[in-house]
Amino acid sequence: MGRAEERRARQRGGRRAAPKRSSRTAGSASAGASPGPRAAARGRGGKAGKSGIRRFFTWKTVLGSLFGFVLLGMGAFIVLYMMIGIPEGNAAAKLQSNVYKYSDGTILARTGEINRENVDLAEIPKDVRLTFVAAENKTFYKDAGVDLKGTARGLINTLSGKGAQGGSTITQQYVKNYYLNQNQTVTRKLKELVISLKLDRQKSKDYILAGYINTSYYGRGAYGIQAAAQAYYRKDAKDLTVQEGAYLAALLQAPNQYDWAIATDTGKRLAKNRWNYVLDNMVGEHWLDAGKRQGMTFPVPKTPKAAPGMEGQTGYLVDAANAALEKQLVSQGAAASLGDAEALVKQGGWTITLNIDKKKQAQLEQAVKDRLTSKLNPKKRSVDGDVQAGAASVDPKTGRVVAMYGGVDYFKHFRNNATRRDYQPASTFKPLILAAALDRGAKTQDGRAIDANTIYDGTSRRPVKGSTIPFAPPNEDEQNYGDITVQTAMNQSVNSVFAQMGVDVGMEDVLKVANSLGMDTEGLPAVPAQTLGSMGASPLEMAGVYATLDNHGKKVTPAIIKSAEHKDRTVTLPDPIGDRVITREAADTVTSVLTGVVDDGTARTSVRNNPARRGQQVAGKTGTSDSNKSAWFTGYTPSLVTSVGLFGEDAKTHAQVSLKGATGLIPGSGRINGGGYPAQIWAQYTFDAMDAVSKFDLETTQGAAVQPSSSPTTSQSPTGTPSSTPTTQPPTSAPPTSSAPPTQSQTPTQEPATTNPPTTPATTTPPPSNPLNPNSGT
Incomplete structure (x- = not known):
């Protein structure tokens, strides 16, 4: 075909004219070869590339569908608009009484009077x-x-x-x-x-x-x-x-x-x-x-x-129950915010049963009165008007809050001292450092594993090693202890030892473990100063932390509500007992060590020889904050954990102030330490509330609750090998090993627990150095 004929063919065929093919292609076609895939597609479906799906989802069908959907929505809304009218106001009618009960079903309180008075705009x-x-x-x-x-x-x-x-x-x-x-x-x-x-x-x-x-x-x-x-x-x-x-x-x-x-x-x-x-x-x-x-x-x-009817401890208990219920309503999506949840609770119609044990509640109130408030005389001593007490008691096996002390009277002090978090827990934080060391398998700066027998330098103001942040905390009263075991350091609450241990473990790990145990450490800087317990905490929070230790490392979240019923909604309460957060051996070892604080440490005067103890095995830790603004004792038996805190709060300005000199203690030297009134309150309440004498079931070969085969020496690593068999009897009530801590030239010793304590505890207490201040240590 010549060029002229090709041109005429293209003009006749327009744009659809076939392109000029090579002689090879023409030959193949003339030989009867099968057409290519594109040609076959054109033969079957018309235009190339137009699949069935593409033909269905064209821009016209998409827009049409959207338009139809909008019309349908508008139609539905018009129907709703026509059907729904403005109802009669019913907010006031829905406000009913709330009923609050003790764990045994007896009535604690009934609230629900409407505090409202409308005013014109x-x-x-x-x-x-x-x-x-x-x-x-x-x-x-x-x-x-x-x-x-x-x-x-x-x-x-x-x-x-x-x-x-x-x-x-x-x-x-x-x-x-x-x-x-x-x-x-x-x-x-x-x-x-x-x-x-x-x-x-x-x-x-x-x-x-x-x-x-x-x-x-x-x-x-x-x-x-x-x-x-x-x-x-x-x-x-x-x-x-x-x-x-x-x-x-x-x-x-x-x-x-x-x-x-x-x-x-x-x-x-x-x-x-x-x-x-x-x-x-x-x-x-x-x-x-x-x-x-x-x-x-x-x-x-x-x-x-x-509000009327909320006097004494009732108001504190009701407020704590309300706060827990409101938090749960938000958590399960029944309310958008705590404000909405609070309105839901205040609308009434709730029957809320608390875990509070009526008998234990009365025993806790009586202990605070006998051991503290009866000794306060604000008219005689202005500092006495600045003393606030708070306490919370938890069953470690169930997580139930069985008793709570919020303050002298809800009418006189509105803030609940058991749940406030604005005071330092001080040395009650030290067991958490040891727990972190044991759980993480931490070592000292020279590579020794940290356990109850590890030797540390207890010199006051000794600079910590291994930290980029300089820190050299003083011990209480600037006491120098020299080389001592971790057990002795816990007994005497030696700041310099636990500051170094915190650095050895790593402060980030310390705060993580503390958080997992139940202490709110989110956002705290991981600095050595935190080893002194310089953050805020509440007695309820510390009771939960120690309950987790008592529960062998399984998380205990204190629960004040047993049940919450309402005709219009269902509330599902979380299980207070959670998963394991530290190893059992770590938790049990800390418990074992803390028995030494009671029997040979800062709590011995108030707890060890208490006649009501009857051989009961006890673990616990004292705490006294900087400037004596707070004093703590958090202690436990196998069945009950209680944290008691005393707080210095100015009666008029509510600013934090010192507790020194309260109840007539000699000003200047008259500190209120954790081993004093807090431990006394704890001991009276706990020994009154316990049903029977019990002992800890510990899986550990360390600590004061375990009798070592020999005492450690001042060498760089412990020379004694602890016994592999825990004792089966409560710790001794014998006097402490010495009246003063060891010096650097002395060999620190650890008093072993005896396997056969006397059936009748001693009825006399060794005289304290200050007869007006029966406190010993922090």
Whole structure:
């Protein structure tokens, strides 16, 4: 074919004209070769590359489907809008009594009186009203009553099981509080959306704002701004300042967490941040003059007044139970936040049974009275008015909190001393360092394994080795102990030894093990100073930590609630006994060592020779914080763990102060040590509460509860080999090995436990060096 003919052929065939083929291809075709895959595809399906799926999902079908889905959703919403009306307000009607019971079913308390007094919006200063708008919904006066984006996000989170998020308008929150409930369900959220839209069309913004301010829960049992103004500032709502209004508005996000009287340092910081956020938003919206804003200071609320019927220890127990229930409601997704959970609990209808044992509770209260509060005379000594006591008692086998002492009286001291975390646990932290060393198989700087017989230098202010951070802590009273065993160092609570041990183990590992045992160490710097117990902790927290040791290394999380029943919801309580967090041998070895603190250490005066002991085996540790602002004894038997703390708190300012000189102890030298009143309270309560004499079941060959075959020497490693068989009898009640710690020239010895203690303990106690202060050590 010539070029002219080819051109005419292409013109006749247009773009679909076949390309010029090579002679080889033409030959193959003429020979009857099979067509290629593309040709075959063209023959079967028309246009090349147009599969069935691609023809189905065209842009027209996708857009059509989306449009249909939108129409369907709009139709469904229109149906919902027509079907759902604005119901009668029922928030007040839902408020019922809560019933609180002891573990045996007898009534502890009944609460439920509604603390609410509605006020007209006109009675509330305008700038105070605007604090709530600035806090929760700056576009309140402009929006249609709903936040579609926030509501959609909440629906998606609910469907996916992630819980709820913020973002609701004031109108939506009012609808949830007054017309509906706090349940996190898709049905409730859709109702909230529809009712909010209708309410915004039918009612004025001022009507909605007034309803919101008057129905919200502010904490301290206060519903509505009038009750809140009285609860926090002892004044009427009409007399509130903008600063005070901003604090009340901030409270709505987390009433319990932001309540200044019971807030932690973190809670106070968050409350102030929220307060600043509210006022800054007001300036941004031109509702508050920037110059006035700069001169405003945080309005610290007044001390709360306890509710009727909550006197004595009752209020502390009820508050602790409520806090535990609220935390669980959030954990299982029944409430979006602690604020919502608190509102759910305050609405009432709950029957809450505590694990508190009525008899043990009375015994703990009596022990504190006999051993401490009866000796306090604030009129004679002002320091006596600064002494606060707290205690918590836990069954290590079940995790149940069987007794709790929150303070002298809920009416007189609102804050629960058993759960507060603002005082240092001091030397009660030392056993956790040893637990970490044993669990992690740690070694000293020269490569020796750390155990109860390892020799350390107990010289006061000895600089630690192996740390990039210089640290040289003093021992109490600047006592130098020279070369001593870990057992003796625990008995005498030697700071220099445990500072070095913490570095040997690695402070990060120490804090990790402490956290796994139940102590909140998240965010703490891993520095040697933490070995002195310089963080905050509560008696309840320390009781849980020691209960884990008592439970052979299986985690014990103290549980104050036995059951919580409600007609509208189900609460599933977690098992207080968890998995193993350290090895049994490590836990049992620490217990064994801590028997030495009682029988030959800082707790011997108050515990060892107590006539009520009757040969009971005991482990425990004393603690006295820097400047004597706190004193502790946390001790245990095989069936009961109790932590007792004394705290110096200024009766007027609530600042931390020293306990020195309280109860008439000689000022200057008159420290209240952990081996004094805390150990005395512990001993009276524990020996009264125990059912029978028992001994620890320990899997260890170390410590004071084990009789070694020979005593260790001052060589770089222990020369004595401990016996492989633990003793089967409680430790001796014989006097300590010496009246003074060993010097560097002395050979440190460890008093072995006798296998046959006397059937009747000694009835006399060796005279203390200071007859007014029967304390020995930290």
